[in-house]
Amino acid sequence: MESLYNYISKQMNLSQEAKEFIASISKVSFFEKDTVLLNQGESVKKTYFVIDGCVRSFLEHENGKEHTLQFAIKDWWISDFMGLFNHEVSSLTIECITDTTLVEFNLSDIEKIYTLFPEFEAFQRKNLERHINNLQKRILNLLHLTANERYSNFLKQFPDVEKYAHNYHIASYLGITQQSLSRIRSEKKL
Amino acid sequence: MESLYNYISKQMNLSQEAKEFIASISKVSFFEKDTVLLNQGESVKKTYFVIDGCVRSFLEHENGKEHTLQFAIKDWWISDFMGLFNHEVSSLTIECITDTTLVEFNLSDIEKIYTLFPEFEAFQRKNLERHINNLQKRILNLLHLTANERYSNFLKQFPDVEKYAHNYHIASYLGITQQSLSRIRSEKKL
Numbered sequence: 001m002e003s004l005y006n007y008i009s010k011q012m013n014l015s016q017e018a019k020e021f022i023a024s025i026s027k028v029s030f031f032e033k034d035t036v037l038l039n040q041g042e043s044v045k046k047t048y049f050v051i052d053g054c055v056r057s058f059l060e061h062e063n064g065k066e067h068t069l070q071f072a073i074k075d076w077w078i079s080d081f082m083g084l085f086n087h088e089v090s091s092l093t094i095e096c097i098t099d100t101t102l103v104e105f106n107l108s109d110i111e112k113i114y115t116l117f118p119e120f121e122a123f124q125r126k127n128l129e130r131h132i133n134n135l136q137k138r139i140l141n142l143l144h145l146t147a148n149e150r151y152s153n154f155l156k157q158f159p160d161v162e163k164y165a166h167n168y169h170i171a172s173y174l175g176i177t178q179q180s181l182s183r184i185r186s187e188k189k190l
Numbered sequence: 191m192e193s194l195y196n197y198i199s200k201q202m203n204l205s206q207e208a209k210e211f212i213a214s215i216s217k218v219s220f221f222e223k224d225t226v227l228l229n230q231g232e233s234v235k236k237t238y239f240v241i242d243g244c245v246r247s248f249l250e251h252e253n254g255k256e257h258t259l260q261f262a263i264k265d266w267w268i269s270d271f272m273g274l275f276n277h278e279v280s281s282l283t284i285e286c287i288t289d290t291t292l293v294e295f296n297l298s299d300i301e302k303i304y305t306l307f308p309e310f311e312a313f314q315r316k317n318l319e320r321h322i323n324n325l326q327k328r329i330l331n332l333l334h335l336t337a338n339e340r341y342s343n344f345l346k347q348f349p350d351v352e353k354y355a356h357n358y359h360i361a362s363y364l365g366i367t368q369q370s371l372s373r374i375r376s377e378k379k380l
Contacts, residue, residue: 059330059333059334061334065334067330067333067334068333069326069329069330069333081319081322081323081326082323082326082327085319085320085322085323086323091330114311114312114315118308118311121304121308121311121312121315122304122311124315125304125311125314125315125318128315128318128319128322129271129275129318130275131322132271132275132318132321132322132325133271133272133275133276135322135325135326135329136259136271136272136325137272138329139259139325139328139329139332140249140257140259140281142329142332142333142365143249143257143258143259143332143362143365144249144251144255144257172333175332175333
């Protein structure tokens, strides 16, 4: 939990009461590599904070092709935001691509934090703004960068993910074919 | 201003005091078609709420090619979120693509709303969540939909934009070539 408290304390003053409340509504869990946390089509009940490891969310198309929406590493949150926001079942699958330690929260409990500790509102506003900033950058990157440039950006943002993600995880995040990614990787090694 | 008050009142209880404060820090302005509200490279000082018309934000690449990040129509907000969040100059240009009526806010004043009227925090959290939901959908659409499907989705989301946007505005929003868009449009008319 210290990892989560540190993350919060970097951005706001975290009181002892708030710390205790957070501990009371959350659970630290270890998941083995390849554990599926949420299946496409299930209802979305939890959100996760990554302490260690890497989690991936993806959409599986009818034709079996996967499209990676997010990689979450240390200090990132992950859930199916779209399913949650639209009160729909999940459109995404969420899986651990390494052995992973997470803090789990029930979504119904998260809302209580804002009521009991209103100082979390501004904290969360900044987090959501940061997320929007990242998503907008990603859209612009998808629109205007070459496959090569997207891969270079990816390595900067996720320097370690390459070590444990499959080729198709990364290719489907970048919106390029596995063949293109293999070609780019072998050119980089030259 | 009624248009803005109605938009807020749909989501929260808007007090007379809050209404008066909003009126005191904002200005309703009319802009002719093709007015540039912000140029790439300028500092980001304002955010806009659209009462009537259509505004577009785009990134201009060194090679002169434009990439449309957003169309904002009635009841949407637009600014350069990335420039703002990163305290950098604008990476985007924002222009009116029709005659447009906007409510203008100085970004420094917006922050005061949360201090004076903390009930706006939850309202803004929901707005940011809605925005994240839209951006995530757009990323998945860019990753997995065909050009034809992207265009059909666009028409559902922005039924009127097609009437006044240029071909390259829409093509550069969808991440497809103008030639592809022209082909799709002519096939739809058959």
